[in-house]
Amino acid sequence: MKLLTFEEQGLHKLGVKTEEGIIDISASVKSGANFDIETDIMDVISGNQEAVSKLQDFIDHVISEKKAVFINEEDITWGPCVTKPHKIICVGLNYRKHADETNAPYPEVPILFNKFDNTLTGHKSEIPVPKVTEKLDYEVELGIVIGKKAKYVSKEEALDYVFGYCPVNDLSARDLQLRTPQWLLGKTCDKFSPVGPLLVTADEVGNPNDLTLKTYVNGELRQDSNTNDMIFNCAEIVSYISQYMTLEPGDIILTGTPEGVVLGLPEDQQVYLQPGDVVTVEIEKLGALTNYFVEEK
Structure with a gap:
């Protein structure tokens, strides 16, 4: 559905x-x-x-x-396809080629951080470019939406706790994100997690570890990858998080972004998002999520 x-x-x-x-x-x-x-x-x-x-x-x-x-x-x-998640949990550096492009070592365990519900918005919404950043970046991500309370679940059973999947753009203010070792500030500005347009139930998606992901900026293809490049797959992520906290129905897990972000380019080629830009993130079987970037008033 x-x-x-x-x-x-x-x-x-x-x-x-x-x-x-x-x-x-x-x-x-x-x-x-x-x-x-x-x-x-x-x-x-x-x-x-x-x-x-x-x-x-x-x-x-x-x-x-x-x-x-x-x-x-x-x-x-359009509204966000999940409106009131109890938790928004994100996984950093979870694609091999993205780690490569940013010269980061592959993590030995999932790197977790969080976002809040102020970041939620929907398909076709306008997103203000915050005045406090000069380095706003896009990140197409597969969103996992939990459907059953999950605690200490095994990797073999983890996907049984998933309700469905959705596209997410994990917007990142890189200058704020990298100001300190803690990434929170650069990830939690208003409307930094457009999600949708659709939440597709798990039965229609099948294997979440073999889906193409793409990002277009003003019609130009920037990211083009597959979830099979994840370092930790969807079942491993759900199981890992459940060892430390109880996952509740409606919780969203952002599973990381593939290569092709602005941060991964040579510094002299980095052109970050500006007012007037249009960004579309697209995931196989889940649809395309488009947002319009505007000047913050």
């Missing part, structure tokens, strides 16, 4: 993308269908497979009965 949120009157509403179009779930419920389903993205994630199954039955019914309320994809204001 392909889930999404869109904004209406200040609220994030649930949508599902089908072959017929995007269905407004709440509006379709009001059309008279008598189904016990969740209408909030976080409740669907928490309900995991049972909630998705009920939602699919509902969708099949309203489509067959011609009671589905569709919305125009071009007219909606």
